[in-house]
Amino acid sequence: MTPFRVVAAGDSALVVEFEERIDPAINAEVVAVARRLSDAPVAGVRDLVPAYRALTVYFDPLSTDYQELTRRIEEAVSAPPDTASAQGERVRIPVCYGGEFGPDLEEVAAFGRMSPAEVIGLHTSTTYRVFMLGFVPGFAYMGRVDDRIAMPRRDTPRVRVAAGSVGIAASQTGIYPMEAPGGWRIVGRTPIRTFDERLTPPCRFKAGDAAEFFEIDRQEFDRFDESAQR
Amino acid sequence: MTAAVHVIKPGLLTTIQDRGRWGHQAAGVPVSGPMDPFSHRVANALVGNGADAATLEVTLLGPELEFEDERLVAVSGARFDVWVDSDRVPSETSVVVQRGSRLRFGRRAGGARAYVGISGGITVPEVFGSRATHVLTKMGGLNGRPVAAGDRIPLGGHGNEVPGDRRSARAGHRIGSSRDRERPEEVRVLAGPNQEFFAGDAFDILQAGPFLVTPDSDRMAYRLDGPSLARVRGGDIISDATPMGTLQVPPSGRPILLMADRQTTGGYPKIATVITADIPKVGQLAPGDSVSFRLCSTRDALAALISQERVLMALEGRS
Numbered sequence: 001m002t003p004f005r006v007v008a009a010g011d012s013a014l015v016v017e018f019e020e021r022i023d024p025a026i027n028a029e030v031v032a033v034a035r036r037l038s039d040a041p042v043a044g045v046r047d048l049v050p051a052y053r054a055l056t057v058y059f060d061p062l063s064t065d066y067q068e069l070t071r072r073i074e075e076a077v078s079a080p081p082d083t084a085s086a087q088g089e090r091v092r093i094p095v096c097y098g099g100e101f102g103p104d105l106e107e108v109a110a111f112g113r114m115s116p117a118e119v120i121g122l123h124t125s126t127t128y129r130v131f132m133l134g135f136v137p138g139f140a141y142m143g144r145v146d147d148r149i150a151m152p153r154r155d156t157p158r159v160r161v162a163a164g165s166v167g168i169a170a171s172q173t174g175i176y177p178m179e180a181p182g183g184w185r186i187v188g189r190t191p192i193r194t195f196d197e198r199l200t201p202p203c204r205f206k207a208g209d210a211a212e213f214f215e216i217d218r219q220e221f222d223r224f225d226e227s228a229q230r
Numbered sequence: 231m232t233a234a235v236h237v238i239k240p241g242l243l244t245t246i247q248d249r250g251r252w253g254h255q256a257a258g259v260p261v262s263g264p265m266d267p268f269s270h271r272v273a274n275a276l277v278g279n280g281a282d283a284a285t286l287e288v289t290l291l292g293p294e295l296e297f298e299d300e301r302l303v304a305v306s307g308a309r310f311d312v313w314v315d316s317d318r319v320p321s322e323t324s325v326v327v328q329r330g331s332r333l334r335f336g337r338r339a340g341g342a343r344a345y346v347g348i349s350g351g352i353t354v355p356e357v358f359g360s361r362a363t364h365v366l367t368k369m370g371g372l373n374g375r376p377v378a379a380g381d382r383i384p385l386g387g388h389g390n391e392v393p394g395d396r397r398s399a400r401a402g403h404r405i406g407s408s409r410d411r412e413r414p415e416e417v418r419v420l421a422g423p424n425q426e427f428f429a430g431d432a433f434d435i436l437q438a439g440p441f442l443v444t445p446d447s448d449r450m451a452y453r454l455d456g457p458s459l460a461r462v463r464g465g466d467i468i469s470d471a472t473p474m475g476t477l478q479v480p481p482s483g484r485p486i487l488l489m490a491d492r493q494t495t496g497g498y499p500k501i502a503t504v505i506t507a508d509i510p511k512v513g514q515l516a517p518g519d520s521v522s523f524r525l526c527s528t529r530d531a532l533a534a535l536i537s538q539e540r541v542l543m544a545l546e547g548r549s
Contacts, residue, residue, distance in 0.1 A: 009423040010503030011531040013473045034256070048347040049255045049471035051495055056471030058252070061506065061532055062539055065367060133258040134469065134495030137367055178367070181505065195257070199359055223477070 002029050004077050006070060009056065016055040016073055022143065022171070023053075024129045029077070030055045031088070031208035036076040042069050050207045051132045052141075088130065088208035093175065093190050095124075095166050095213045096221040101189035104154075108168060108185050111151040120215055122146045123187065128173060130209040138177035138195025140205040145173050157183030164189045166213070191216075191224035233299040235348065237381040238332065241293035245346075245449075246352050246371040246383070247490075248284040251360035255494040256473065262362040262370065263290020265343050265490050265513030267336030267521075269307030269536060273347030275545040276304035278322040278388075283351030284361040286377070288344040290516060293377065295346070301388065302349035303327045308514060342516035350388030364491055366450070404429065414440035414520040415511055418534070419477065419502035421525055427463045427499035428479070435459055436501060439522035441485065443515050449491040452515065458483030459501060471496040475504030475512065477523075487515060507534035 007015045016033060018026045027050075028216055032049040044064025049056040059069060097120045098105040109116045128142035135141075144150075153169045158181060161167070162229065165176045167184025176182060177195035194204040205211065216224065236246075238335055247270060250263025264287055274283045286293070292310050297303075304324040305312050312319050313334040319325045321344070327333055333346070354361050354372060363371025421433065441456035459479050471494060472478070477485045478498035485501065489512070499514035504512055505526065515521060 008420065008421045009473050010420050010475055010505065011498065011528055011535065013471070013503075015423050017468065020468060041299075046252045047261075049469035052468045054468070054470040056473070058255075058471075058473065061535060072352065124345050132469070132495065133256060135258060135493055136253075137257060137369075139257045139258050150262060201257075202358075207256065207269050 001076060004029075005072060011061050012059060012097060014057045014059070014069070015074065016057065016077065018055060022131065024131075026053050027129065027131050028082075028208065031222055032079075032082050032221050033073070033076045034207070035082075036079055037072065040072075042072050045069070051134070074210055082150050083166055088206065088210055090127075090210045090212070091130075091204060093166075093192060093194075093213050094216040094224065095188040095190050096218055097123075097188035100216070101162075101165070101221075102187040104151075104167075104185040105187045108149055108187055109152050112148045114148070119156070120189065122149050123168075123173070124213045126212075128211045129207045130211055132205070132207050133205065136176070136178055137197075138203045138205070140194070140209075140211070142165050142173050144171040147171075151185050153183040154185065155183075157181055157192050158186075159187060162189065163196075163227045165189065166190060189221070191221050232353065232384050233350075234384050235298065235301075236296040236376050236393070237379055237383065237480040238294040238296055240377050240379055241288055241335065242291035243289040244293045244377045245249045245287050245289075245365070245376070246284050246354055247363060248361045249282055249489070249541045250362050251358050251364070253372065254358045259358055260362040260364050260367065260370070260491060260494055261474070262360070262449075263490050264345065266307050266510040267513070268510035268542070270345045271320070271367075271398050271514075271542055272545060273304050273306040273345035275347075275349070275542065275547075276306065277302040277347040277349040277353050278324075279347060279349065280544075281546070283347075283386075283522070284354070285348070286346040286383075287350065288335065288340055288346060290338065292344065294335070295320070295333045297327050297331055297333070297502070298331060299329050299385075301327050301385070303333060304347045304455040305344050305346065307341040307344040310344055311336035325346075335447040341514040341548075342519075343513055348385060350386035353384045359481040366491065371480075379434070392481075407508060414522040415515060416522050416524055417508045417511055418505045418526040418531065419464055419475075419503060419508075419523045420528060421502050422500070424467055424499040425501065427467070428460050428501050429460055431464045432459045432461075432501060433525065434484075434518070436523050437525060440520040441522070443519045443521065444518050447517050449489055451489055451492060452512075454485050454487060459485055461499065463499075465501050466497040469495050472496040472500070473503060475506075475509050476500040477502045477504070489513070505531035505534060507531065507538050 047058040161182040368374030441454035
């Protein structure tokens, strides 16, 4: 069985921890356990939050049978592996790279000792795993970025990063669903709204999905933007 | 059109809150909700609302509100002088506010946050099943912002509670706000979830304290100033979920106490977590207050929560 442990985070949350590594196989365990617990809910559980290598289970201590909860967690961890149909979806994201949309593209190119076009080539040729969401609603932490362009965060974060900005932070890449402060290296922008509370589902991603980026030019970006707003 | 309450003066930071936006943290949606969930629920119980109704959370400086129709109203939590028109009214007690009357807040004697319960509850639209205001993501409340002068806050229907069914929370039910302000508020914590990042003496230092709530503290988190909590392991954890009341420790060793509007996930190791029963005490702290922490057992944490629940259920008429 997959090595794991259950740790208490206060009196209202349990953390199901797997091996301490960022690894798609470990994250797949986290996502699978979250799905099993959400498919057959345990009374009193208020929220399930999958992260890279840990699943946090929030519960109401006054209405949860603690023994039952821990038993169900153990059951969910030891269940047989998922079939392919239970795996995440493939999400393709158009990105207009460089220029005003990607103010850090040149720096990432210098970091990788390559041309901006080669950075774009590397960024668009990888299929990324969505490990988790966090930071702000709809922000997906995806990896892993090719080592040659895995530039660390800026020393001083920007006060404002525009909605739709696509950034790199070492081995991770992600999209800002809304304007927010942030230190990621911004290489481009997508015209897609990745989080919109009026849509069903509101979020373009969930943990376990596979994401790919493809390049569009400024004209395509503007056209896309118009059609999305219509 | 449904009845409403008009905001004459908004106060310093007055937000619409309910029990919070649960069930969407996997998409990165923060929970939000009241900083002092106990007083929020007392305010609802006093006016005959269910525990899921929305109240107004008042911070440090209270608002002035005018009522479009007659309502049962109760103020719970931080100790403020409260007036209905020219009459001083008791807090922790339901009072009838007539159509056209104004509820005003005066001097604050203790605590940081008061809750205004109004019969029928506040009925702004739900976002992801909750009316709680989260300012940073602009969700809930009135377009995701604190209330402002000129706002019209919609209220639900309120059945037969007005004006007959008055209730009062007896002294001693009040949380935190009657303590001696010169002494640190003592808050119970459970160790972890990342205790292996810290040396054994970090827990002694944590319990010796005290820690000052710095001005750089808000509904998201309290930045605390006090003795430094040394780590035995370098680096951060691999990011995971961040429950309310966790004390996360950045490399500086100065702990950050995560509160209602916290992000859903974080990467700093978490040395300890405030027990659910003591979250209300923490929610009543303001910048300049000090706090000390004491480790307790899960058994103590649950016993405290159960005795709190008994008080609430009695107030709600469910005991």
